Amino acid sequence: MSFKKINAWVHLWFGIASGVVVVILGITGCILVFEQEIRNVSSPWLHAASKGKALLPPSKIQEGVLKVLPNKEVNSIWYYGENRTAQVTVNSDSTVFVDPYTAKVVAMVDHEDFFHIVEEGHFYLWLPKEIGSVIVGWGTFIFFILLLSGLVLWWPKRWNKKGRDQSFKIKWKARFKRLNYDLHNVLGFYSIIVALLFAITGLMMSFQWFNKGIFWIAGGRDKPRIEAVSDTLSNPQTKMLAQVDKAWYKGMNELAAHNPKEIIVSFPEKASEAIYVCTDMFNGTWRDVYLDQHTLEILPASSKKLMDENFADLIRRVNYGVHIGAIGELPTKILFFIVSLICASLPITGFVIWWGKKKKSGKKKRRIFMNLSPSV
The missing domain is CATH 1.20.950 (Fumarate Reductase Cytochrome B subunit)
Structure with a gap:
C-alpha cells in the first residue's frame, strides 16, 4: 500500500x-x-521540373546565386533530389531556393x-x-x-x-x-x-x-573526437570550386547507398577545411562524410555506412528518425x-x-x- x-x-x-x-x-x-x-x-x-535536364554541379548553382546576391557568400547547397529545388545557405537571414537545372533563383524565404x-x-x-x-x-x-x-x-x-x-x-x-x-x-x-x-x-x-x-x-564505448582537417602540407593548393564539384559527384556516385541525388555539400572557407558531404538521407537518418579538400580522400572523422555500424552507434544514428x-x-x-x-x-x-x-x-x-x- x-x-x-x-x-x-x-x-x-x-x-x-x-x-x-x-x-x-x-x-x-x-x-x-x-x-x-x-x-x-x-x-x-x-518544386522544379527537370524537363530531361541533368542536375547542375554546385559551382553552377553558386554562380546563379551570386548573380542575384553578389555580396553574399555561399556556405552549402542541399540538393533534395529530382524535380525539387536546391536549398542554398548563404550568410543572410534568408534561405535561397534555386532551380538545380537552370541555376535560377526561385525564392528567398525567411x-x-x-x-x-x-x-x-x-x-x-x-x-x-x-x-x-x-x-x-x-x-x-x-x-x-x-x-x-x-x-x-x-x-x-x-x-x-x-x-x-x-x-x-x-x-x-x-x-x-x-x-x-x-x-x-x-x-x-x-x-x-x-x-x-x-x-x-x-x-x-x-x-x-x-x-x-x-x-x-x-x-x-566513446572514442576521442577526431577533427576533420585537410592536409595542406603534402598537397598542393587546388581550385576549391572544382574540388567541391568533384566531391558532389563522388557523393552521388560512390558514397551514397540510398537516395544518391539527395545530398548536401559544403564550400570550405580555408585550405585546411574539409569538404562536408551529407548523403544517405532516408527515413530520418543520414551519413556525415568529410573529404580532404585536396585529395577527396575520406577522412577518419566520417561516419560509416548505416549497414556497417555496430549496434550502439546504430542507436545514435537512428535516434532522430525514431523520434x-x-x-x-x-x-x-x-x-x-x-x-x-x-x-x-x-x-x-x-x-x-x-x-x-x-x-x-x-x-x-x-x-x-x-x-x-x-x-x-
Whole structure:
C-alpha cells in the first residue's frame, strides 16, 4: 500500500508540475511529424521540373546565386533530389531556393517561418535556448517517470472480465467523469510504447549523460573526437570550386547507398577545411562524410555506412528518425501523430480527474463539518 500511495503521489504532482510542458511538446510534435508533407503542399518554390535536364554541379548553382546576391557568400547547397529545388545557405537571414537545372533563383524565404516558430516551441518553449532547453529536457524526464508510474496505476487489480474491460475498453456512452477517466487510463496504456520512444529518444537529444548511458548499455564505448582537417602540407593548393564539384559527384556516385541525388555539400572557407558531404538521407537518418579538400580522400572523422555500424552507434544514428516517426515512413508518421496527440491530452484529462476528486473531497469535508456543528 505504501508503494502504491507513493506512486500515486509521484504521478499526481509530477503530472501537475510538467503538464504544460507535455501539452506544448505533444501539440508541436503533432505538427512537426508532417512538416515535410505540409511544406510540399504549401510551398510551391520547393518544386522544379527537370524537363530531361541533368542536375547542375554546385559551382553552377553558386554562380546563379551570386548573380542575384553578389555580396553574399555561399556556405552549402542541399540538393533534395529530382524535380525539387536546391536549398542554398548563404550568410543572410534568408534561405535561397534555386532551380538545380537552370541555376535560377526561385525564392528567398525567411528563416522565421511557421515551422521554425513551432520548432522553437518544441525545443525551447519559445524561451531563450539556454533556459528553454533545460526545461524541455527535465520536462521530458518527468514525462518518462509519469509513463512508468501511470503503468503501475493502470495495472488491473483483478484480471477478470470486469477488470479487463475497465483497463482495455473506453465506455463512450458513459457520463463525462467516467469517459474522461477512460480517455486518460485506457489511451495512456495503448500509447505507452510509442510514448516511451518519444521520451527516451528526446532524452538522448537533451542530455549527454543519458545519451552516453544508453550508448554504454548498448555496448558502445566513446572514442576521442577526431577533427576533420585537410592536409595542406603534402598537397598542393587546388581550385576549391572544382574540388567541391568533384566531391558532389563522388557523393552521388560512390558514397551514397540510398537516395544518391539527395545530398548536401559544403564550400570550405580555408585550405585546411574539409569538404562536408551529407548523403544517405532516408527515413530520418543520414551519413556525415568529410573529404580532404585536396585529395577527396575520406577522412577518419566520417561516419560509416548505416549497414556497417555496430549496434550502439546504430542507436545514435537512428535516434532522430525514431523520434519524429520517419523511421517507417508514412505508417509510423500517422501512428506517431496520433500518439503525440494522446500525450498532449493526458495532462488535461489527468487534471480533470484530480480536480473532480478535489471538489468531491471538499464537499465531503463540508458535509462532515456541517454534521458536527451544533444546531442553532
